Amino acid sequence: MSPPAKPPVKTGWSIGIVTPRIGLNIAVIATLAVVPVYAALTGNAFALTLFTRVVILAIAALSLNLIMGFGGMVSFGHAAYLGIGGYAVGILAKEGIGSGFVQWPIAIGAAALYALVVGALSLRTRGVYFIMITLAFAQMIYYVAIGLDRYGGDDGLTIYRRSGFDGLIDLSNRTVFYYLCFGLLLVSIYLVWRIVNSRFGMVIQGARSNERRMRAIGFPTFRYQLVCFVIAGAMCGLAGALLANHTNFISPAMMHWTRSGDLIVMVVLGGMQAIFGPLIGALTFLLLEEGLSRVTDYSNLILGPFLLLVAISWQGGIDGLIAGTRRG
């Protein structure tokens, strides 16, 4: 659609104020809004399940984009927060505490606390060392989960009842649950947008491009980055709580390092440093995965080289392609 552009010149075409990028974002949100209607009309319950997953993982990817895309902190252990959020819900449910008013704040709080510890230790390192140390911490949590014999160990734990909200909302109704996730996704997008465009967000982005200079003009970048890291962790913890409710199941596999890899793929595929990028990336990745697995038994034969191709030739991901600007 968009004419070939030489970086960094913007392709100028638009319909009124609707540029291709805004158009795509509106189309994606509008599509997500009517998924349950489509599912109800066609009786295709699987579509609802699939898209609930898309929406939840989009929240996780969104939180990763906050630190990785905007903050330049490449975390290779982001699935740990999904796991912590999920295990908080699962463990409390198993111990007889079924109220979402207790489960969810604990899920978010535990993930935030973990992010605080990991961030405080990891932010001393830079570059590849940062990638590796976040991976190491995630691996530790992974093995902790395997060691939790009471909560299923390696096999995982089935959650028999979704979080209860005292009759306020009923999560066992799949449409209601979908719209709750969708609403939380919109809130998260708004939150990331506000953070990125605030003074705080400017400091974070400044530290990405030149940390020494930010420090020289008087910003304690470490503290800013740490706070950003904790916010992202908390947001992903919420996604974990949603995921546990969605699948009614938790297991260490949700924290395997390849899951962290999936989240990175979603963010880069959609477009880093673009507010809607992670959502578009999560949507594309999961639909592609699902679509390919229907066509062939060997879907990764196509998906793998596709990712390689994206890494080689698409700077800026899908968002960069649509917006016609290339990002570094």
Added chain:
Amino acid sequence: MLYFFEQFLNGIQLGMLLFLLAAGLTLIFGIMDLVNLAHGSLYMLGAYFAATFADWTDSFLLGALFALAATAVTGMLLEVIAVRRLYDRGHLNHVLGTFGLLLFFNEVVRLIWGPAGMTLSLPSEMLNAVEVLPGLFYPLYRLVIIGVTLAVAVLMYFLIMRTRLGMLIRAGASNREMIGALGVNIKLLYTMVFGLGAALAGFAGLMQAPILTVQIGMGENILIAAFVVVTIGGIGSIRGAFVASLLVGLADTVGRAFVPDLLHSFLSESASSSLGRALSSMMIYLVMALVLIARPEGLFPAAGK
């Protein structure tokens, strides 16, 4: 005491195996500045090639030799076709691209060899145990692994410190642009380094194959352990990789052998067994976190970085 010594040998053996993987990774890291998640796939391919060729030739040794050559060639082809195009991208794109390669290779192996694993059986004379200390019998094959990998390490040392290729590798690790500017055929050097790394990874895979089952995804967990080694040792440093692999190998085995017992002395049976299992699996990551907190660039930061 004998038990301790046996575990010590196990630790050395694991450490040497990790060194084979980590040496290639750290060279590729140090010289091409590439984060290569597909390194574990070459380890897996080495094991599959060895199992297949040993089956065809009816000889473990011939199978191993063919497998080594096949992995090196695969590595060089991979570099020329795909990996080379990733060098001028950021680390994040390396993660994305080589993650794609990892998925691809897992699927290729499933397509060719099927989802069930394979076994590679040792020649019968390798199955014996040797009395290394009075009263302590240790499997001969594990001693062979230690010996052969040590020999490889020495060979690597000579290759890197005493040959022209090694000189170029060292120069490349400290300043890539400069050796390119001095007229070295850097593309060829990169391909050779990648092939060398692939051969080392494949070698690790085929050496380990008779002890473990050859299966899809076998490279994934050991890849992470190798990354831990590379990071602890300091990216780009072979010496660091050597020290760190022994450290990680020992930490892992000693953790597995002694942490549960240690915990059992002051905890109940069930609590200590589950906690012990978790703690001993975490051991290497704990070591890495501690090292990085104390020395954010690893034990032996490569010079000029």
